[in-house]
Amino acid sequence: MSVLPFPSFLDDVKEKGLRKAVFELVDESVERLTAGMNIQDIREALRGEAPSRKPNPRLQPHADGFWLHMRPSYFHADMTGIYPTFRLGWLSTYFVFFETITGILLMIWYTPSPEVAYANMINIISNVPMGQLIRDLHRLGAEAMVLIVALHMTRTWFTGTYKKPRQFTWFTGVILLVITGFLSFTGYLLPWDQLALWAVTIGASMIEATPPPIVGENLNLLVRGGPEIGANGLLRFYLLHVLALPAFLFIFTGVHYYKVIVHGHGLPPQKENIGEDTAKRVPLDKRVYFIPDVLTSEIMWVAVTTLILVVLCIWFYDAPLEHHADPQVTPLGTTAPWYFLWIQGALKLGDKVFWGIIFPTLLLGLLAVWPYLDVTPSRRYADRRFALTLFLLLISFITILSYMGLPEFGVATSPDAEIMHELTFPPAHNHVGKLLPVPYNQLVVGMYTTREIEAGRDEATSAVAAFNQEIEQNGLKGELLLELQNTHYLPINNLNFVTIPADAPELYKVMEHFNKRLQQNQDELHNPWGAFIITQNQANMKRVDIIISWDEVLIENGAPVKDANGQPVLVLDAEGNPIRRQNIHHVFIHQDAGYFAH
Amino acid sequence: MLQQGMIFPKIENRILVGIVSFLAIMILLVWAAINEGGRMRALTATFHARSIEQGALLFTANCSTCHGPNGYGGAKGPALNNPQLFGHDFFPEITRQITALQTEKADLNVEASRADTTDARRAEIAARIQEIDMQIQELDAPRRQQLQAAIDKGYDPQRPNRLQNVGWAGTTESFILTTLVHGRPVSNNYWSGGGMVAWSQTAGGPLRMDQLEDLTNYIMNWDKGSNWTLDDLFAVQQFAIEPVDGAPLLRQIEQLQASGGVLPEPVGTNVQEILVALEGVTGDPARGDAIYHNVQPSQLGALLACSGCHMAEGAGVGPQTNGTYTRTINERLNDPALAGYTPERYLVESIVMPANYIVPGFQNLMVADFGTKLTLQDLADLVAYLETMNQ
Numbered sequence: 001m002s003v004l005p006f007p008s009f010l011d012d013v014k015e016k017g018l019r020k021a022v023f024e025l026v027d028e029s030v031e032r033l034t035a036g037m038n039i040q041d042i043r044e045a046l047r048g049e050a051p052s053r054k055p056n057p058r059l060q061p062h063a064d065g066f067w068l069h070m071r072p073s074y075f076h077a078d079m080t081g082i083y084p085t086f087r088l089g090w091l092s093t094y095f096v097f098f099e100t101i102t103g104i105l106l107m108i109w110y111t112p113s114p115e116v117a118y119a120n121m122i123n124i125i126s127n128v129p130m131g132q133l134i135r136d137l138h139r140l141g142a143e144a145m146v147l148i149v150a151l152h153m154t155r156t157w158f159t160g161t162y163k164k165p166r167q168f169t170w171f172t173g174v175i176l177l178v179i180t181g182f183l184s185f186t187g188y189l190l191p192w193d194q195l196a197l198w199a200v201t202i203g204a205s206m207i208e209a210t211p212p213p214i215v216g217e218n219l220n221l222l223v224r225g226g227p228e229i230g231a232n233g234l235l236r237f238y239l240l241h242v243l244a245l246p247a248f249l250f251i252f253t254g255v256h257y258y259k260v261i262v263h264g265h266g267l268p269p270q271k272e273n274i275g276e277d278t279a280k281r282v283p284l285d286k287r288v289y290f291i292p293d294v295l296t297s298e299i300m301w302v303a304v305t306t307l308i309l310v311v312l313c314i315w316f317y318d319a320p321l322e323h324h325a326d327p328q329v330t331p332l333g334t335t336a337p338w339y340f341l342w343i344q345g346a347l348k349l350g351d352k353v354f355w356g357i358i359f360p361t362l363l364l365g366l367l368a369v370w371p372y373l374d375v376t377p378s379r380r381y382a383d384r385r386f387a388l389t390l391f392l393l394l395i396s397f398i399t400i401l402s403y404m405g406l407p408e409f410g411v412a413t414s415p416d417a418e419i420m421h422e423l424t425f426p427p428a429h430n431h432v433g434k435l436l437p438v439p440y441n442q443l444v445v446g447m448y449t450t451r452e453i454e455a456g457r458d459e460a461t462s463a464v465a466a467f468n469q470e471i472e473q474n475g476l477k478g479e480l481l482l483e484l485q486n487t488h489y490l491p492i493n494n495l496n497f498v499t500i501p502a503d504a505p506e507l508y509k510v511m512e513h514f515n516k517r518l519q520q521n522q523d524e525l526h527n528p529w530g531a532f533i534i535t536q537n538q539a540n541m542k543r544v545d546i547i548i549s550w551d552e553v554l555i556e557n558g559a560p561v562k563d564a565n566g567q568p569v570l571v572l573d574a575e576g577n578p579i580r581r582q583n584i585h586h587v588f589i590h591q592d593a594g595y596f597a598h
Numbered sequence: 599m600l601q602q603g604m605i606f607p608k609i610e611n612r613i614l615v616g617i618v619s620f621l622a623i624m625i626l627l628v629w630a631a632i633n634e635g636g637r638m639r640a641l642t643a644t645f646h647a648r649s650i651e652q653g654a655l656l657f658t659a660n661c662s663t664c665h666g667p668n669g670y671g672g673a674k675g676p677a678l679n680n681p682q683l684f685g686h687d688f689f690p691e692i693t694r695q696i697t698a699l700q701t702e703k704a705d706l707n708v709e710a711s712r713a714d715t716t717d718a719r720r721a722e723i724a725a726r727i728q729e730i731d732m733q734i735q736e737l738d739a740p741r742r743q744q745l746q747a748a749i750d751k752g753y754d755p756q757r758p759n760r761l762q763n764v765g766w767a768g769t770t771e772s773f774i775l776t777t778l779v780h781g782r783p784v785s786n787n788y789w790s791g792g793g794m795v796a797w798s799q800t801a802g803g804p805l806r807m808d809q810l811e812d813l814t815n816y817i818m819n820w821d822k823g824s825n826w827t828l829d830d831l832f833a834v835q836q837f838a839i840e841p842v843d844g845a846p847l848l849r850q851i852e853q854l855q856a857s858g859g860v861l862p863e864p865v866g867t868n869v870q871e872i873l874v875a876l877e878g879v880t881g882d883p884a885r886g887d888a889i890y891h892n893v894q895p896s897q898l899g900a901l902l903a904c905s906g907c908h909m910a911e912g913a914g915v916g917p918q919t920n921g922t923y924t925r926t927i928n929e930r931l932n933d934p935a936l937a938g939y940t941p942e943r944y945l946v947e948s949i950v951m952p953a954n955y956i957v958p959g960f961q962n963l964m965v966a967d968f969g970t971k972l973t974l975q976d977l978a979d980l981v982a983y984l985e986t987m988n989q
Contacts, residue, residue, distance in 0.1 A: 048609040081603020115807060126641035129634045130627075293601050296612040303619035310626050323652065324808050489658050491667040537654060538819050541647075588654040590647035594640070 035068075036060020037291075045292035058291040070257065074287040075294055076267055076279060084159045084268045087301050088152035089260070092176075094302050095145035096253055099183075100246065102138035110190070112238035114231050117192035118324045125321065132318070137309055139319035142184045144309070146339045149180045153367075157391050160379030161266035165277060167371035169259040172252050174368040179249045181339060186241040188337055189234060195428060197325035198334040200237070201229060202344060206356040228327055269379035322428045331428065332421045333407035345404030412558045415521035416548045416583040419530075423514065423546055424587045427595070434510050435532075435544060435587065436595035442504040443534050443542045443589060447497045450515035450530040453508075460499045467529070468497050476580060480547070484533070488584060490545055492535065507532075518548070523560045523568050525550035526578075537588060545586040551578040646815065653816025656809055660797070669820055671836035674789060678817050680834050681826040684770055685759035688828060689741050696734050696756055703730045713858035744828070752837040763840055774817050778810045787905045788839045788891045839893065848899040862897050865977050867950045867969040872977065873943055879978040886983025889976060890919070900971035904980075907964070916964065917957050922987040930957070945981050 012021040031038040037045070041057040044050070051058055062073040079085060109128055110120045124131040153173060156162055162170035189200040207223055210216040225232025264279030272278050288294060322331075336344045346355040366373075374387055381388065403409060413421075424433040455463030471477040477495050484490040500508045511532070518528040528550040537543040553568040554561040560568045570578045589595070600607040606615060658667065666672050669679030677683070687693050709715055710723045738755070745755050757763050766773050778797045785793030797803040798810055805813075822830065851861060865872055888894035890904045907915040908922075917925070926941045936944060936955065947954055949972070952964035972980070 046609070046613065077601070077603070080601060082605055083603065118808060122645050126638055126645055129638070130631060132637070132641070133627075133630055288601060292609060293604075296609055296616065297601075297604055297606075300606070300612045300616035300619070303616045303623070307619040307623050307626075310623050314626055314630055324806070326806075489662040489667040538650075538816075539822070541650060541654065541819065543654070586655075586658070588651040590650050592643045592647035593651060594644040594647065 034061055035065030036063075046296075048292070058289055061291065068290070070261060071290055072261060072264075073291075074282060074289045075265060076282045077286045077288045078267045078271045079265045079279075080288045080294060080297070084155070084161075085265070086151070086155055087298075088148055088155055090298055090301060091305060092145065092149050092152050093253065093257070094305065095141055095148060096249060098141050098306070099138060099145060102134050102141060103242065105134050106138055107242065112190065112235050114192055114234055114325070117190065117234065121191045121193070121321055133310075133313055136313035136317055136319045139187075140309055140313055140317050142187060143338075146180055146184050149177050150339075153177055154391070154395070158381075158388065159266065160269055160384060160387070162371040163374070163377070163379055164371070166259070166263050166266060169256060169263065170371045171368050172256040172259065174364065176249065176252050176256060178364060179245055179252065183241060183245045183249065185337060185340065186237045186245060189229070189237045190241065191321055192234065192325045193320075194322040194325055194329070194331050195320055197229065197327065198331060199336050202334060202336045203340055204229065204233075206343065206347070206352070209352040209356045211353050211357070266379075269381065272379070274380065274383070275377040318430070320428065320430060323426055332413060332417065332425070333411075335405060335407060338402070341403075341405030342398045342401035343405070345401035345406075345409070348404055348410050415517075415524050416550070416581075419514070419517045419521070419548060420546060420583055420585050422517065423510070424585060432595050433587075434513055435546070436589060436593070438504075438506045438510055438589075440542070440589065440591040442506045443544065444501050444504050444507070445534050445536050445542070446501075447495060447533045448500050448507070448511060448531060449497045450511060450518060450528075451497075452499050453512050453515040454519075454529075464497050464499050468495075471495070476549070480582070483582070483584065484545065488545060488586060490533070490535065490543070490586070492533070495533075497531065518550075523562075524553060524555070526553050526568055526570060527551045540592070541588055541590045543586055543588050545584060548583040550581055552581045649812045649815045650819050652809070653812035653814070653819075656805070656813050657816050660805075661813070664794075666835060668833075669817070670833055673836065674792070675794070676836050676838040677834040678774075679820040679830075680760075680837070681822075681831050682753065682758055682834075682837060683760045684821045684823075684826070685761055686822075686824070686826040687758040688745070688826075688831070689755065692737050692741050693756060693758065696737050699730050699734050699737075703727055706730075708853060708857070711854055711857050711859040745831070747832045748834065748837075751834065752839070753831070753834075760838055763838075770821070771814055771818055775810060775814045778805075778813055779807075784892070784903075784906070786909070787903065788893050847895050851899050862973045862975075864898060864970045865950065865972050865974050869943065869947045869951060872946055872950065872974070875974055876942070876946070876978055876981075879974055881978035881980075881982025881985075883979070883982040883986045886979035886981070889980060890983055896971055896976040897973040898971055898976075902968070902971065916960060919987055921989045922984050924988050930955075941985075942981060945984050946977065949977065949980065 009021065009025065012024070015021075016024070027038050027040075030042070034042070037057045037060060041051065041053070044052055045058060059073045061068045062071060063069075106124065109124050109131065111117065121135075124135055126132075128134075156170065156173065185200070185203060189196045204220065204224055208216045208220040210219055221227070223233070223236065224230075225234075225236050263277070266277075267279055335341060343356065343360050346359055349355050376383070378384065422433065423435045426432065426436075449464060449467055451463045451467040452460045471480070481492070481495055484492065500511060511530075514530045514532075518525055518530055522528065525548070528548065530549070531547040533545040533547070535543045535545075552571040554571055563569050573579050601609075604612070606612045657665075657669075661675075662669075664672065664675030665678050666675075669677060671677030671680070681688070706723045706727055710720050715723075741755050742749060745753060749755065760766075761768075761770060761773055768776075777794065780798070780801050781796035781803070782794040783796075787793070795803060797805045797813075799806055853859075854861065885894065889896055889902055892901055892903045892905065895901050905919065908917060908919045910919050922945075923941065926944055930936060930944055931939055931941065933955075939947075944955075950969040952966055952968075953962050956962050
């Protein structure tokens with residue numbers, strides 16, 4: 001007998017033997033943990049067998065447990081398939097948790113201050129084990145979440161599930177879409193690199209346009225924490241990103257899902273009579289129980305999605321990190337994040353207040369209240385030609401606006417600046433200037449020119465010799481030398497161009513590209529040549545000075561003026577000679593900088 | 599139970615796909631973890647390299663005018679691409695031996711100046727000191743011969759470590775970074791092109807801290823460790839100018855006083871007497887320059903910092919230094935109040951009795967205690983220096 005006033009585990013062992021006693025203990029624990037299912041119940045469920053005891057133990061976790069209390073114990077068989085939900089709602093929810101967990105991990109190494117935020121990012125990427133992977137997952141997950149939430153909304157529109165009685169569910173869904181967008185957007189600033197600062201500057205500049213001016217100005221101050229985004233702005237974005245917006249997201253996710261359950265998951269339109277809503281009345285033969293069928297499906301989807309993300313982040317995707325944020329240096333081709341490009345595109349249509357504020361607000365407002373406007377009862381595709389067309393038009397419009405948001409559209413940059421940028425821009429948007437990835441040992445010290453490419457391989461030597469003579473005779477050599485020495489502090493004392501050595505094929509390729517781009521822009525860059533001057537700056541670092549030289553042509557309204565023969569009109573100096581222009585820029589390339597490794 | 603419509607209608611297939619995906623995730627994570635060490639090392643090197651590139655851009659734009667595009671220095675700033683900055687000694691063994699001899703000599707000097715030292719011992723000491731000087735000379739001569747080109751530009755082979763010379767206890771990196779952050783507030787006293795300004799935004803400059811770190815990484819990237827060559831040393835255009843710390847001299851003076859030794863006489867304020875005495879002394883304009891610019895203390899251990907008020911060019915608190923002698927002759931001595939003055943008398947009186955005559959346009963602000971801070975030799979050197987200011 002036990003010394004305790006109740007039978008102990010030891011008594012059990014004496015009575016039933018060790019094996020049985022242990023099994024019963026475990027079995028009981030499992031049943032308590034699952035709030036109703038013992039080992040045998042779980043085994044049956046996972047084998048796809050019917051439950052062997054009554055009442056059905058698989059309903060117990062829904063009734064007694066916390067975790068499943070909000071999940072229905074069975075679904076309608078017509079909506080558990082891939083169609084009509086495509087599991088997009090479930091995946092959106094999963095991403096809320098996925099982003100929270102990866103985000104909390106990142107918070108461990110992050111301080112929201114312009115002094116250290118960027119250094120924190122470098123530390124996370126290069127000094128925290130698995131840090132880069134976690135950051136990549138968080139970033140890619142965020143972009144995937146925006147996409148999936150938008151697709152979820154699109155699907156709901158197409159199946160007409162927003163209609164009565166689910167109008168409010170849709171409404172909260174639009175709020176969740178907006179919150180997701182803002183969450184992604186506020187997270188954009190946190191790395192405090194050039195991409196972050198300028199993307200957010202563009203986004204935040206729209207706030208300023210909110211009418212009337214007094215509201216716009218003060219909203220702008222409130223969000224940015226000052227006239228420019230600085231320490232206060234970063235802290236505010238951080239707090240929005242990790243506190244305020246997630247709080248709203250969790251609340252509205254709760255409201256949204258509660259409404260989904262209250263009204264039942266909408267069935268595919270063709271499965272119901274027009275005007276009926278039978279989602280809550282599931283006939284016995286149509287019931288698909290959450291345990292095990294829907295649960296296994298959901299876990300499978302989560303596993304597969306996570307696997308895809310992990311594979312992408314390990315091999316194909318690195319979250320961008322550009323140079324440290326610098327309010328003094330505006331990078332060429334700055335864009336908002338892709339999901340806000342449509343607003344940037346709209347801004348190019350005209351008035352900032354209308355296209356930047358009123359138009360997006362109207363659009364989202366219209367989306368939010370759409371179920372209250374579209375009160376036709378039928379959810380059948382054939383009856384909803386107007387609504388479906390409207391949405392397809394909307395998608396096309398947003399796509400076109402997004403394209404218009406790209407820097408390629410409607411932003412005039414002089415071709416010399418553009419070519420210079422193409423050759424030298426630091427890693428951004430997973431691209432890098434063409435010159436930077438040339439292997440270090442192929443950056444052979446010397447001076448090279450596009451004339452070599454123009455002449456072709458056979459004539460290269462004589463063309464370069466002729467070029468040396470040409471700049472000597474027209475006095476350009478002296479001018480260039482002085483400018484390189486005095487304005488660009490390049491310690492050289494002579495200009496002597498040579499042909500690119502045979503063991504530098506990558507350098508040759510870049511020069512070919514350089515030449516091609518110059519020739520393509522002959523209209524604005526008349527009679528052009530380009531050059532690289534490669535010097536050894538430090539034992540393990542080279543300096544490349546890039547020169548673009550051309551005759552200035554007359555430009556009116558952003559386009560070169562042509563004469564009767566279709567030739568560009570040259571700008572002439574007082575003596576009637578063409579004016580030679582130069583764009584000179586230099587970059588440094590360290591042998592360990594790894595531009596060519598990625 | 600088949601669930602039609604699902605991608606995997608059979609539950610076992612869903613479970614299988616889920617488990618396989620989960621295992622694949624785990625394997626990938628382990629695989630990623632195994633590679634983390636190498637990846638982090640590579641990325642650390644990458645970011646360091648890119649920081650150096652950024653530093654190079656900043657250096658070219660902001661620093662190369664004074665420190666030279668290759669970092670070899672120039673008239674306005676010392677070389678940073680310089681074995682001295684990184685403390686490389688080309689002749690460490692000679693430096694060690696000479697330092698030992700110098701220590702011995704200093705100890706002997708102190709002993710000799712003590713009142714209780716016997717004459718016999720003093721004679722012994724004098725002999726040993728002579729011997730030491732000879733040995734130092736012998737050790738130093740070949741080294742100096744090899745380094746002559748650098749010595750001509752201000753290099754001191756016996757003091758090859760910039761950080762030690764200024765008594766910096768930290769690393770070269772922290773030395774460079776703090777210099778960038780704060781600048782050298784009084785360096786315009788001894789650099790003709792203006793001093794090193796503060797570059798950090800914290801200290802009122804234009805650059806952010808991360809930019810200063812980039813610059814530091816760039817400058818540190820010049821370090822060749824033990825691979826510096828004499829050619830690197832000879833490429834240096836300008837070595838650091840070091841304002842001398844007055845403290846050791848003051849300690850020497852205190853020791854001398856404590857041991858009953860005799861200090862040199864201060865020059866006093868009697869201009870007539872001084873002028874007579876000055877006739878027997880030859881002034882050294884180079885030493886006068888050093889005293890004037892705070893690079894050396896006077897023989898009485900005082901740092902004068904004349905250039906703090908008398909800037910090279912332009913109106914400071916006092917009249918500018920350049921052209922002092924010309925103005926003395928062409929302007930000051932034309933003043934009836936100074937009738938009968940020689941330029942020398944005017945300069946001497948202006949130093950020891952500054953309130954006697956105030957240059958029009960300036961106020962009577964100059965401290966009147968220079969008579970107690972200077973020896974006759976100091977004064978002669980200063981006057982000699984000012985006589986070279988005849989632009």
